[in-house]
Amino acid sequence: xxxxxxxxxxxxxxxxxxxxxxxxQDQGDQSPNGQSVGNAAPAQGGYGNGDAYGGSDGYGSGDxxxxxxxxxxxxxxxxxxxxxxxxxxxxDSAGFTMYRFDKDTAQPPKSxxxxxxxxAWPVVPADxxxxxxxxxxxxxxxxxxxxxxxxxxxxxxxxxxxxxDTKPGDAKGQGVGGxxxxxxPDGKKASPAAAQPADLTGLxxxxxxxxxxxxxxxxxxxVYRFLxxxxxxxxxxxxxxxxxxxxxxxxxxKNDTKGILKKGFMxxxxxxxxxxxxxxxxxxxxxxxxxxxxxxxGQGVGGTWYxxxxxxxxxxxxx
Numbered sequence: 001x002x003x004x005x006x007x008x009x010x011x012x013x014x015x016x017x018x019x020x021x022x023x024x025q026d027q028g029d030q031s032p033n034g035q036s037v038g039n040a041a042p043a044q045g046g047y048g049n050g051d052a053y054g055g056s057d058g059y060g061s062g063d064x065x066x067x068x069x070x071x072x073x074x075x076x077x078x079x080x081x082x083x084x085x086x087x088x089x090x091x092d093s094a095g096f097t098m099y100r101f102d103k104d105t106a107q108p109p110k111s112x113x114x115x116x117x118x119x120a121w122p123v124v125p126a127d128x129x130x131x132x133x134x135x136x137x138x139x140x141x142x143x144x145x146x147x148x149x150x151x152x153x154x155x156x157x158x159x160x161x162x163x164x165d166t167k168p169g170d171a172k173g174q175g176v177g178g179x180x181x182x183x184x185p186d187g188k189k190a191s192p193a194a195a196q197p198a199d200l201t202g203l204x205x206x207x208x209x210x211x212x213x214x215x216x217x218x219x220x221x222x223v224y225r226f227l228x229x230x231x232x233x234x235x236x237x238x239x240x241x242x243x244x245x246x247x248x249x250x251x252x253x254k255n256d257t258k259g260i261l262k263k264g265f266m267x268x269x270x271x272x273x274x275x276x277x278x279x280x281x282x283x284x285x286x287x288x289x290x291x292x293x294x295x296x297x298g299q300g301v302g303g304t305w306y307x308x309x310x311x312x313x314x315x316x317x318x319x
Contacts, residue, residue, distance in 0.1 A: 074127060075098075076093030077206070078092060078093070087192040089190045097165055097173065098159045098182070100160070100181055101121070101179060109158065121163070123149050123152075123159070124152040125150060127150060134185070140154060202252035211299065219293065224246065224308055226246070231280065236248065245288050249285060261279060261312060264279065264312070
């Protein structure tokens with residue numbers, strides 16, 4: 001009897017181990033943060049509820065229904081991250097991936113995600129959203145979702161987050177049900193071919209929630225002024241090690257700018273032999289400590305570095 005019971009227990013344990021192993025084999029592509037991309041199982045209706053969550057309550061199991069991405073938090077300053085598989089992916093200010101639903105329409109804008117669907121795919125609120133760097137703010141709009149929320153649209157497409165994305169960089173909603181896809185900065189489906197929007201300019205501006213309107217380069221990185229420089233005669237006093245930490249902005253054609261003061265928009269021959277762009281005759285720079293679009297880690301450094309305004313003024317500098 002004991003021998004039979006032991007054999008039965010061993011057989012049961014082996015079956016459980018085989019099942020567990022089989023469930024964890026296909027991990028799909030990985031995002032830059034090591035999170036699974038596009039490996040969620042298609043769910044009935046394409047909403048991602050039921051078994052696609054690992055639960056049957058429509059919200060997900062365990063902590064999924066309390067995930068940060070599942071709450072209707074403001075989008076704030078939109079940004080992007082580059083995925084080798086997906087291309088340039090649109091995110092909110094906290095880095096959460098934004099999605100679009102194939103069953104929606106853009107012309108006219110309409111959300112077809114009902115109340116049950118919204119438990120899995122919470123809307124991105126329209127209020128206070130700012131376009132990603134290099135994208136025209138006029139592409140942003142709103143539509144009323146099933147729960148009455150004013151939902152953000154980009155070029156007419158309603159925007160959503162995914163409740164199973166629990167941290168910035170997650171893109172677990174990619175391809176769910178064959179109808180949910182990560183959005184690109186212009187509202188189209190993210191794709192490697194769309195990694196650089198066609199209207200991304202050499203120098204443009206964005207509205208920072210703390211600093212106001214500031215200049216950004218073609219990659220959306222913040223542009224800075226150095227208080228120890230001079231405008232006339234034009235002179236940069238950032239050389240050697242300083243120049244490594246604060247790279248000079250290379251020359252940009254006037255017709256490759258948007259919202260930048262054209263007066264005094266000229267290039268400067270640096271002491272190290274390179275050429276540098278100026279705004280209103282002031283040399284401009286980026287900061288090596290800024291790692292992604294929207295970063296302003298250089299603001300106020302040493303009491304001499306400040307984000308540049310569209311007129312070339314140092315934003316927030318002491319009077």
